[in-house]
Amino acid sequence: MKYYLFRRLLYMIILLFAVSAFSFFLIDLPPGDYLTSYVASLRDSRGGEVDLAEVEALKRQYGLDQPLYARYLKWMANMLRGDFGRSFAWNMPVAGMLSERMGITILTAVLTLLFTYAVAIPIGIYSATNQYSVGDYFFTILGFVGLAMPTFFLALVLMYYINRATGFSVGGLYSPQFMNQPMSVAKFIDMLQHIAILVVAVGMAGTASVIRIMRSGILDELQKHYVISARSKGLSEPVLLVKYPVRLALNPIISTIGWILPSIVSGATVTAIVMNIPTIGALLYEALLAQDTYVAAASIMLLSFMTVIGMFISDVLLAIVDPRIRFT
Numbered sequence: 001m002k003y004y005l006f007r008r009l010l011y012m013i014i015l016l017f018a019v020s021a022f023s024f025f026l027i028d029l030p031p032g033d034y035l036t037s038y039v040a041s042l043r044d045s046r047g048g049e050v051d052l053a054e055v056e057a058l059k060r061q062y063g064l065d066q067p068l069y070a071r072y073l074k075w076m077a078n079m080l081r082g083d084f085g086r087s088f089a090w091n092m093p094v095a096g097m098l099s100e101r102m103g104i105t106i107l108t109a110v111l112t113l114l115f116t117y118a119v120a121i122p123i124g125i126y127s128a129t130n131q132y133s134v135g136d137y138f139f140t141i142l143g144f145v146g147l148a149m150p151t152f153f154l155a156l157v158l159m160y161y162i163n164r165a166t167g168f169s170v171g172g173l174y175s176p177q178f179m180n181q182p183m184s185v186a187k188f189i190d191m192l193q194h195i196a197i198l199v200v201a202v203g204m205a206g207t208a209s210v211i212r213i214m215r216s217g218i219l220d221e222l223q224k225h226y227v228i229s230a231r232s233k234g235l236s237e238p239v240l241l242v243k244y245p246v247r248l249a250l251n252p253i254i255s256t257i258g259w260i261l262p263s264i265v266s267g268a269t270v271t272a273i274v275m276n277i278p279t280i281g282a283l284l285y286e287a288l289l290a291q292d293t294y295v296a297a298a299s300i301m302l303l304s305f306m307t308v309i310g311m312f313i314s315d316v317l318l319a320i321v322d323p324r325i326r327f328t
Contacts, residue, residue, distance in 0.1 A: 008315060012308040016301070020079075023300040024072045027293050034088040034291045035064050062088055075294065079301075085294030089287070094298045098280065102302070104173065105265060105280045108195050108202075108272075109306070112264045113257070115203040116210060121253065123207070124214025125246060131219065143211045146204030152271045155201040159275070162197070170197050172276045198275055202268045206260055210253060217249030247321070254317045261310035265303055 035058055043049060059065040063074070075085055084094035123143070127136040146154070159170050169175070173194055178187045221227060222245050230240050269281030280299050287295035 004319070005316070008312055012312060015308055016304060019304040020076060020297070020301055021072065023304075024075065024293070024297045025068065027288070027291070027296050028068055030291070032291065033064060034293070035059060035062060037291065038088075071293075075297070079298070084298040087287075087292055087295045089290040089292045089295070094294050097283065097295065098298060098302060101278050101280045101283055104191075104195070104278060106306075108198055108268060108277070108279060109261055109264050111195070111199045112203045112206075112268070113261060115199050116206040116260070116264075117253070119203065120207040120210035121214055121250075124211045124249075125218060125241070127211065127215045128218035128222070128245075129241065139211065143208035147208035149204075150270075151201045151205050151268070152274045154204060155197050155271045155275055158197045158201060168193070170194055170275070173278060194275075195277060198268060198271055198277055201271055202264055206264065210256065210260075213252050213256070214249055217252055218245045221245035221248050251318060251321065254321065255314050257310045257314040257317070261306055265306065 035055075038058070039055055056065070063071055066074075078085065082095065084098065086092065087094050087097060090097065120143075123139045127139055130136050162168060162170055170193070173191055174187065175190050175194075178190050181187055218241075227240065227244055230244065231237075235243075265279070265281050268279060269285055272279040272282045273285065280302060284296060284299035284303070286292075287299060
């Protein structure tokens with residue numbers, strides 16, 4: 001067990017280093033950089049050319065006078081000490097910008113994951129035990145509608161009808177009366193009400209695949225001899241279902257944690273922008289538009305970290321719940 005965990009952690013570290021290098025160099029591929037856009041805006045505002053000495057001074061200020069590999073190595077060395085660099089566009093430490101959005105990003109991702117499983121697993125069990133019934137077809141169609149519909153469009157529809165029915169404005173993270181107030185129980189509840197639509201809209205997109213995985217897994221297990229034998233011994237159907245087919249059918253569901261967690265974050269980006277909710281995905285989008293290298297690279301690193309953590313958790317849970325899996 002210890003060797004297995006150590007090896008998985010070692011793979012995670014190597015993967016994160018590879019992602020950091022790939023993302024840092026990939027962000028720099030488009031022509032120009034933040035300084036190019038900044039100098040162009042200065043030229044437009046002044047109505048003339050910008051002094052070359054001023055441009056060189058700006059390059060030294062932002063560290064853009066160094067080769068790309070030197071900037072990457074310096075950024076990595078600083079990041080290992082907890083310094084993610086300084087934002088070009090916002091002129092503030094990247095670590096502070098990420099810490100402001102990290103909590104809400106993790107909260108929405110976890111709530112969306114729980115919502116997806118809480119909806120999809122019972123529906124998958126029902127569809128498997130009532131194969132080809134009206135309910136099976138209904139939930140299958142509903143799941144695929146949620147998968148096909150853009151999450152931001154579903155969020156806009158929900159926002160419209162909730163506002164029309166209740167008068168509650170769901171845009172933003174807090175209601176106006178809580179904007180500058182310290183965190184309290186009432187403010188936290190208000191925040192949950194504002195992110196509920198984001199959770200439902202993004203979660204609906206992931207339910208279809210989980211429903212199909214759960215349904216096919218249970219149907220496969222129900223045809224096996226040990227289930228037929230247990231049923232012939234008089235074991236009640238609910239107990240039989242939970243004890244054997246459902247427990248084993250959960251294995252592929254657990255394995256989806258690794259890829260569904262980052263897909264939730266990336267899939268919520270446009271929806272978060274539409275709803276004006278400050279997540280890391282929305283910050284990454286703004287940083288890429290501004291060619292803010294350090295903010296974009298640090299955001300990708302955090303999203304990659306969430307991915308490998310999700311994969312690590314799913315691997316460990318699989319090894320715990322399924323005795324057939326060995327720590328090799």
